[in-house]
Amino acid sequence: xxxxAQIISHxxxxxxxxxxxxxxxxxxxxxxRAMVDYEYMPTSHAVAxxxxxxxxxxxxxxxxxxxxTHRLKQKGLLVDDRNERYRKNMLTYQKLENKQTAALENIAxxxxxxxxxxxxxxxxLFRRLEKVLKED
Numbered sequence: 504x505x506x507x508a509q510i511i512s513h514x515x516x517x518x519x520x521x522x523x524x525x526x527x528x529x530x531x532x533x534x535x536r537a538m539v540d541y542e543y544m545p546t547s548h549a550v551a552x553x554x555x556x557x558x559x560x561x562x563x564x565x566x567x568x569x570x571x572t573h574r575l576k577q578k579g580l581l582v583d584d585r586n587e588r589y590r591k592n593m594l595t596y597q598k599l600e601n602k603q604t605a606a607l608e609n610i611a612x613x614x615x616x617x618x619x620x621x622x623x624x625x626x627x628l629f630r631r632l633e634k635v636l637k638e639d
Contacts (some may be wrong), residue, residue: 511543520551524558533563533570553572 518526523544549571550559559567 506551515543515545515548518548519546520548521555523548524555527552527558529559529563532567533559 549568553564553568
């Protein structure tokens with residue numbers, strides 16, 4: 504994806520804003536299915552089209568900028584939505600992580616007591632075994 508973005512950026516860099524306004528067919532600016540996606544057009548080129556009196560009529564300029572900004576706004580809303588979902592998921596994760604930590608902290612003393620009792624029982628058994636082995 505980054506390679507494609509670089510190719511697009513490189514291509515737009517090789518044409519001046521004035522050339523973009525003069526050389527691009529008028530129908531391409533208004534056709535949402537044109538070969539060139541004008542959403543990625545640099546702002547300087549879009550402004551040159553707006554300022555060029557021969558490229559588009561006033562109504563066409565408004566339509567062109569409306570289409571361009573509408574798509575950008577929609578993408579921005581998608582990013583906002585993704586960010587909001589991420590924040591909610593992260594908050595849920597943190598709450599569950601805190602619950603798990605609290606549960607482990609509650610279990611640890613009881614587990615330590617059980618293991619401690621078993622350890623002392625094993626130590627007692629080893630002492631008895633040693634005593635029996637010494638007697639033989």
